[in-house]
Amino acid sequence: MALLEVEGLVKHFVAGRSLFGRARAHVKAVDGVSFSLEAGKTLALVGESGCGKSTVSRLVLRLIEPDAGSLRFDGRDLLSLGADALRKFRREAQIIFQDPYASLNPRMTVAQVLTEPLALHDLVPPAQRRERVAELLRLVGLEPRLARRYPHEFSGGQRQRIAIARALAVEPKLIICDEPVSALDVSIRSQILNLLRELQDRLGLAYIFVSHDLAVVKHIADRVAVMNLGRIVEEAEADELFAGPRHPYSRALLSAIPLPQPRAKRARAVLQGEIPSALNPPAGCRFHTRCPFVIERCRTEVPELAVDGAGHATACHRVNELPPAEAILPAAAGFTPTLAKLVAAFSRKTEGAAPSGVGIQSARPTTT
Amino acid sequence: MSASPLIEISDLRIRFHGDDGRITHAVDSLDLSVANGATLGLVGESGCGKSVTSLAIMGLLPKQSAEISGAIRFDGLDLLKTPDQTLRDLRGNRLAMIFQEPMTSLNPSFTIGDQIIETILRHRGGARKSARERAIELLRRVHIPSPERRIDEYPHVLSGGMRQRVMIAMALACDPQLLIADEPTTALDVTLQAQILELMRELKAASGAAIILITHDLGVVAEVCDEVAVMYAGEIVERAPVDELFSAPQHPYTVGLLGSIPRLDHRAEQLATIEGMVPNMAQPPAGCRFAARCPFVLEACTKTPPPLMAVSPSHVSRCIRAPLELLVT
Numbered sequence: 001m002a003l004l005e006v007e008g009l010v011k012h013f014v015a016g017r018s019l020f021g022r023a024r025a026h027v028k029a030v031d032g033v034s035f036s037l038e039a040g041k042t043l044a045l046v047g048e049s050g051c052g053k054s055t056v057s058r059l060v061l062r063l064i065e066p067d068a069g070s071l072r073f074d075g076r077d078l079l080s081l082g083a084d085a086l087r088k089f090r091r092e093a094q095i096i097f098q099d100p101y102a103s104l105n106p107r108m109t110v111a112q113v114l115t116e117p118l119a120l121h122d123l124v125p126p127a128q129r130r131e132r133v134a135e136l137l138r139l140v141g142l143e144p145r146l147a148r149r150y151p152h153e154f155s156g157g158q159r160q161r162i163a164i165a166r167a168l169a170v171e172p173k174l175i176i177c178d179e180p181v182s183a184l185d186v187s188i189r190s191q192i193l194n195l196l197r198e199l200q201d202r203l204g205l206a207y208i209f210v211s212h213d214l215a216v217v218k219h220i221a222d223r224v225a226v227m228n229l230g231r232i233v234e235e236a237e238a239d240e241l242f243a244g245p246r247h248p249y250s251r252a253l254l255s256a257i258p259l260p261q262p263r264a265k266r267a268r269a270v271l272q273g274e275i276p277s278a279l280n281p282p283a284g285c286r287f288h289t290r291c292p293f294v295i296e297r298c299r300t301e302v303p304e305l306a307v308d309g310a311g312h313a314t315a316c317h318r319v320n321e322l323p324p325a326e327a328i329l330p331a332a333a334g335f336t337p338t339l340a341k342l343v344a345a346f347s348r349k350t351e352g353a354a355p356s357g358v359g360i361q362s363a364r365p366t367t368t
Numbered sequence: 369m370s371a372s373p374l375i376e377i378s379d380l381r382i383r384f385h386g387d388d389g390r391i392t393h394a395v396d397s398l399d400l401s402v403a404n405g406a407t408l409g410l411v412g413e414s415g416c417g418k419s420v421t422s423l424a425i426m427g428l429l430p431k432q433s434a435e436i437s438g439a440i441r442f443d444g445l446d447l448l449k450t451p452d453q454t455l456r457d458l459r460g461n462r463l464a465m466i467f468q469e470p471m472t473s474l475n476p477s478f479t480i481g482d483q484i485i486e487t488i489l490r491h492r493g494g495a496r497k498s499a500r501e502r503a504i505e506l507l508r509r510v511h512i513p514s515p516e517r518r519i520d521e522y523p524h525v526l527s528g529g530m531r532q533r534v535m536i537a538m539a540l541a542c543d544p545q546l547l548i549a550d551e552p553t554t555a556l557d558v559t560l561q562a563q564i565l566e567l568m569r570e571l572k573a574a575s576g577a578a579i580i581l582i583t584h585d586l587g588v589v590a591e592v593c594d595e596v597a598v599m600y601a602g603e604i605v606e607r608a609p610v611d612e613l614f615s616a617p618q619h620p621y622t623v624g625l626l627g628s629i630p631r632l633d634h635r636a637e638q639l640a641t642i643e644g645m646v647p648n649m650a651q652p653p654a655g656c657r658f659a660a661r662c663p664f665v666l667e668a669c670t671k672t673p674p675p676l677m678a679v680s681p682s683h684v685s686r687c688i689r690a691p692l693e694l695l696v697t
Contacts, residue, residue: 048557048558048559049528049557155645185413185414185584186413186584186586186625186628186629187413187624187625187628187641187642189628189629190627190628190629190630190639190640190641191641193630193639194638194639194641212557212558213558213630214558214632215587215629215630215631215632216630218630218632218635219630219635219636219639220630242632252559253558253559254632255562256558256559256561256562257558257587257632258561258562258565258585258587258588258590258591259587259590259591259631259632259633260586260587260589260590260614260626260629260631261590261614261633262590262591262610262611262614263611268562268566270559270562270563270566271559271562271563272563274527274529274530275527275557275559330632330633334631334633334634335634336614336615336616338615338616338693338696339614339615339616339617339623339626341693341696341697342617342623342627342692342693342695342696343623343626343627343640344696345663345664345695345696346620346623346624346627346640346663346664347627347638347640347641348663
């Protein structure tokens with residue numbers, strides 16, 4: 001049985017009201033989203049700004065209430081939970097946010113940040129909390145002596161480690177990672193991605209990984225759901241999706257990513273036009289305004305998300321008529337032999353060094 | 369590079385004097401040159417000095433706190449010794465800049481037309497009517513649909529991608545010889561980023577301007593740049609034509625950067641990480657600034673600062689262990 005089952009999730013936000021308080025306009029942030037997630041696996045939700053991926057992650061935790069649909073976690077119906085039961089559920093599902101500068105209380109020391117969930121859920125007797133905090137810090141690669149410091153004394157990557165430690169404090173089964181590395185520098189990004197994978201292997205965590213960066217998703221996800229304007233347009237195993245994306249939107253996203261490979265020869269499917277507003281999404285297929293393969297049917301009829309035998313689901317009327325995806329896919333030869341050797345030597349040498357990110361630096365203003 | 373570069377920076381040093389008397393070394397002994405029509409990528413992580421360098425070229429650093437030495441020669445003129453009045457004539461005219469945040473770099477209380485026309489009138493003069501026509505033409509060049517109508521709209525009506533196009537149109541208003549783009553696509557979605565990068569390539573081909581592109585995204589560099597300079601802790605650590613840098617990097621920091629990015633075209637079980645921290649730039653280390661994080665470090669690295677040395681005629685590296693291939697064969 002799946003750890004999390006989401007069925008027909010809908011969330012419309014009121015965007016404008018009449019003089020008498022009647023809702024006049026709705027943003028259809030999430031409009032019928034279904035997926036399931038196995039324990040210990042990673043599902044990535046991918047799409048552009050405003051596609052509803054973050055709203056889905058908040059709905060799953062019931063941080064906001066859905067208008068329709070069902071949520072089942074570990075066999076329980078989440079939407080019928082009362083306040084107490086909901087608090088218990090929150091022990092099992094946690095979230096890490098994008099901005100580690102905004103998600104930690106600046107007036108609390110790291111020890112206080114990490115003790116709060118332990119006390120709230122009464123998980124560890126007060127006498128042993130200090131030891132548990134030290135253990136959590138070690139788990140995310142920070143030195144226990146840093147527990148007395150305040151968030152402003154840490155760099156972005158270290159703060160994200162603290163946010164991860166806070167999520168792990170309650171020993172959850174599911175962590176929602178909402179763009180956890182988007183605000184970090186490239187070298188720090190790889191440290192956090194490696195940490196998330198290592199923790200998943202060790203603790204059997206399931207992740208919902210919300211991201212707009214397909215290269216990151218390829219590195220971390222088992223399954224990928226591509227969202228466009230509140231709907232899933234394609235869902236498949238990650239290897240499957242990256243080897244053969246079917247929906248024109250997934251293909252466009254994939255081909256838009258610049259490759260760190262000069263002279264890379266590949267056709268591009270650069271989308272023309274703007275992302276339509278979720279306030280007034282196009283009729284029919286919501287991608288039809290930007291789709292290069294649009295036909296009349298797409299403008300009127302909403303395509304169903306149809307699953308094939310291999311579990312690859314696509315919502316496109318023309319899925320069987322589209323040209324093969326090979327042309328837009330990047331050539332596999334990413335590293336030159338010299339670079340591959342150099343990177344291998346670089347990694348080998350640093351492995352024996354101290355655990356990553358344990359130092360501390362004084363907070364300095366950065367220039368970018 | 370050609371014989372007479374359009375812009376030539378030599379021995380640029382920038383120090384910031386903090387209120388508490390602390391001195392931060394933001395940029396040290398930086399040498400760079402860009403030829404007409406070439407695109408140079410300036411790459412590095414937060415705080416490495418790449419944006420400060422671009423602000424120094426534009427003469428936008430605060431005079432009270434920033435101490436600048438060296439020379440920035442632009443078309444025979446030393447920008448660091450140029451009076452403010454002349455700089456004001458250059459900026460927006462022959463020197464133009466695009467910033468990362470299209471949301472905050474346009475004035476919300478004027479229409480986009482007003483803002484572009486202001487630039488044209490300030491530098492080119494002439495009648496408002498002809499300036500308006502030129503503004504419409506510019507908006508068309510950056511592919512804004514129905515520019516005749518859009519020109520009278522306020523920035524808040526436009527999406528992020530549209531605003532960045534307006535910024536580019538404004539930067540191009542007086543046909544600049546040098547365009548500095550500071551993370552021009554970082555705040556945009558990938559699909560819009562692809563549009564903007566295509567636009568930049570198109571404009572580069574059409575105008576022949578030199579471009580300095582500041583970014584942390586190595587993918588963007590690979591797509592649009594001819595040459596790349598990698599910065600670390602205020603110094604250029606490696607400079608090379610884009611092909612060479614991506615196929616055979618000669619500085620360990622570049623190797624670490626290239627190994628740490630998740631790539632669509634390469635599957636790695638574990639990404640490379642650069643351990644440790646950026647040095648505190650109030651007291652830069654005595655030797656190589658990357659030594660504390662470098663897996664190839666030698667005793668000598670921590671003693672004296674390494675010079676930029678040529679590995680090949682077009683490829684320089686600030687590493688005494690270069691060429692690095694010799695370490696892995």
